[in-house]
Amino acid sequence: xxxxxxxxxxxSAEVLLPYIDPNFRDYLVRGELPGPRGAFPHAHRxxxxxxxxxxxxxxxxxxxxxxxxxxxxxLDRYGHDVAILTGEEALExxxxxxxxxxxxxxxxxNDWLIDYWLPKDQRFKGSLIVAPQDPKGAxxxxxxLGHHPDIVQVLMxxxxxxxxxxxxxxxxxxxxxxxxxxxxxxxxxxxGVNYNPIGCGPTTxxxxxxxxxxxTGMSHVASVxxxxxxxxxxxxxxxxxxxxxxxxxxxxxRLDADYxxxxxxxxxxxxxxxxxxxxxxxxxxxxxxSPENRQHLWAVLEAMDGKNMLLFxxxxxxxxxxxxxxxxxxxxxxxxxxxxxxxxxxxxxxxxVNSGQSAVGS
Amino acid sequence: xxxxxxxxxxxSAEVLLPYIDPNFRDYLVRGELPGPRGAFPHAHRxxxxxxxxxxxxxxxxxxxxxxxxxxxxxLDRYGHDVAILTGEEALExxxxxxxxxxxxxxxxxNDWLIDYWLPKDQRFKGSLIVAPQDPKGAxxxxxxLGHHPDIVQVLMxxxxxxxxxxxxxxxxxxxxxxxxxxxxxxxxxxxGVNYNPIGCGPTTxxxxxxxxxxxTGMSHVASVxxxxxxxxxxxxxxxxxxxxxxxxxxxxxRLDADYxxxxxxxxxxxxxxxxxxxxxxxxxxxxxxSPENRQHLWAVLEAMDGKNMLLFxxxxxxxxxxxxxxxxxxxxxxxxxxxxxxxxxxxxxxxxVNSGQSAVGS
Numbered sequence: 001x002x003x004x005x006x007x008x009x010x011x012s013a014e015v016l017l018p019y020i021d022p023n024f025r026d027y028l029v030r031g032e033l034p035g036p037r038g039a040f041p042h043a044h045r046x047x048x049x050x051x052x053x054x055x056x057x058x059x060x061x062x063x064x065x066x067x068x069x070x071x072x073x074x075l076d077r078y079g080h081d082v083a084i085l086t087g088e089e090a091l092e093x094x095x096x097x098x099x100x101x102x103x104x105x106x107x108x109x110n111d112w113l114i115d116y117w118l119p120k121d122q123r124f125k126g127s128l129i130v131a132p133q134d135p136k137g138a139x140x141x142x143x144x145l146g147h148h149p150d151i152v153q154v155l156m157x158x159x160x161x162x163x164x165x166x167x168x169x170x171x172x173x174x175x176x177x178x179x180x181x182x183x184x185x186x187x188x189x190x191x192g193v194n195y196n197p198i199g200c201g202p203t204t205x206x207x208x209x210x211x212x213x214x215x216t217g218m219s220h221v222a223s224v225x226x227x228x229x230x231x232x233x234x235x236x237x238x239x240x241x242x243x244x245x246x247x248x249x250x251x252x253x254r255l256d257a258d259y260x261x262x263x264x265x266x267x268x269x270x271x272x273x274x275x276x277x278x279x280x281x282x283x284x285x286x287x288x289x290s291p292e293n294r295q296h297l298w299a300v301l302e303a304m305d306g307k308n309m310l311l312f313x314x315x316x317x318x319x320x321x322x323x324x325x326x327x328x329x330x331x332x333x334x335x336x337x338x339x340x341x342x343x344x345x346x347x348x349x350x351x352x353v354n355s356g357q358s359a360v361g362s
Numbered sequence: 363x364x365x366x367x368x369x370x371x372x373x374s375a376e377v378l379l380p381y382i383d384p385n386f387r388d389y390l391v392r393g394e395l396p397g398p399r400g401a402f403p404h405a406h407r408x409x410x411x412x413x414x415x416x417x418x419x420x421x422x423x424x425x426x427x428x429x430x431x432x433x434x435x436x437l438d439r440y441g442h443d444v445a446i447l448t449g450e451e452a453l454e455x456x457x458x459x460x461x462x463x464x465x466x467x468x469x470x471x472n473d474w475l476i477d478y479w480l481p482k483d484q485r486f487k488g489s490l491i492v493a494p495q496d497p498k499g500a501x502x503x504x505x506x507l508g509h510h511p512d513i514v515q516v517l518m519x520x521x522x523x524x525x526x527x528x529x530x531x532x533x534x535x536x537x538x539x540x541x542x543x544x545x546x547x548x549x550x551x552x553x554g555v556n557y558n559p560i561g562c563g564p565t566t567x568x569x570x571x572x573x574x575x576x577x578t579g580m581s582h583v584a585s586v587x588x589x590x591x592x593x594x595x596x597x598x599x600x601x602x603x604x605x606x607x608x609x610x611x612x613x614x615x616r617l618d619a620d621y622x623x624x625x626x627x628x629x630x631x632x633x634x635x636x637x638x639x640x641x642x643x644x645x646x647x648x649x650x651x652s653p654e655n656r657q658h659l660w661a662v663l664e665a666m667d668g669k670n671m672l673l674f675x676x677x678x679x680x681x682x683x684x685x686x687x688x689x690x691x692x693x694x695x696x697x698x699x700x701x702x703x704x705x706x707x708x709x710x711x712x713x714x715v716n717s718g719q720s721a722v723g724s
Binding site for chain 1: 528556558560562573581611623
């Protein structure tokens, strides 16, 4: 079983001090922080989770316990074969005005990931976090570390300055294609230099906002398709993590209809938006929608070929964690969604299913 | 048959000159315009439709032909019982920085609507357009004209400065409740002082943008529910025009899940978001999604109780006009969607179905 969204946190952002570019080390040691010493430099979003966004039953007291509790409460409990680490606050570098500082922080995080986390457990695979507001620096970082055998994707926050198909970001896509990594977005980056993540301006409450953050996934899906990312780099996948899934059919139907009417705007496209999505876009399951009538969800998942489009994610250790034994998908889809689909997209994973998969295979 | 979105245009915005507040008349006569004389003052959106957004087969040469062509190509051809007029550029007052000028223009439009359009045809009903960036002026306008027997709703652009549940707008909701009119949004207002209508910043191409503008509907639906509009004013309906429909189930599933987890943020709510939607929110059909496999659409419409939630709209005379004879809904839903649902929401319409309905009743 492959879990595509596991958060490897730090006890304090000071773990980055040995790794950060000396030119920026002083910023972290003496510079302004959005919290006490040990806080990570970023522009926090204006929506504050009224319960805190972490599970209250998981309380690591030391840096080491971030791993040991994860091993006990996630990896060993559910029989994970692979846990793809997606960082935690490091994604928020996308909110900083200074792109050079943002890239320095992302580089320090990536070195810490490779040095501290990846060797800890054979089940770990890593995401290379980049600062999208610095496409040149992000591309350099992808070329610096993107060939590491345990790095499986490039990761950016879904909150952004522009939708990611924009030509501004093409150096990032080009570098990812060059090193053979898929590009993913994960919920985050909803503040600072980034545009409001939701259409029509700031929402008010956390729950309202959290529900609406699926719009970030929609905007990027539309943008990467329209800009022809998959014509320019036909081997790339784009993975949308933690933005929900059931909105996809409606969005693709709209994109197909509008593209058919006005395709002259994007002459580089050769296929329907929904066809690019089918071959190049994947969504992680968590938080999977869960209506009272499960048949309603399944009809929507069927319409988007969920059996082949979905990648299981738990979002451990966050408040809305999904238990792999309980996600509401048809029984016959479990092997695909919990395992095979991820192996197709994350090409550095072993391509055969090992014995651990049986733990969730029914 | 009731058509909830028919655009009554002007040959030139100079038709407003006899109606506009003398204080602002000079602005229209001598002031800067975003086009030649006769253009309407607003901040045009940055996305330009590469074909123009009007049907090329409908070319009124005079002001009068705006009506005669509509009569021939829409009202008589399809057997309309009621055409709810939604204006055209007047909605764009929402983009102006000067709220007083915006309200003056909206007032002039409303007077012209009542004076010129509504008496022309017994089938016409009107929408009172207001400038949402001026809640006090908008509320005064609703009280000034909201009791007119042929005015059936308050209308604002779906592009906005904030989502419309925000307390900033409560004077508008209060006035609408007082005069007994539903509040509607219609696609528009994607520029000027309004926030970007789409999450994550400006999209690039018109077709991509048009597909993503459904996000404006989502943001308002979430906001008006979360802010308790329907607890404060329990007789109100909120109508979302031209934002598509198939996204609604996914959005309500997300809202329900997040509300259940964090309801303490909004203690004024007594029911699930989806329950408020069922009783208080309606979506117009155009542009109705149209996937290759119609069963996929119908499964989604079933999940949102489309039979009771949808209101037919043609969007005449725009490029993506929907023919009432061809909209892809189940045959057993047609009487509801093309007629009865609208009579329930627009309480000033006659509550019984007259003979014209049979023209589209199968």
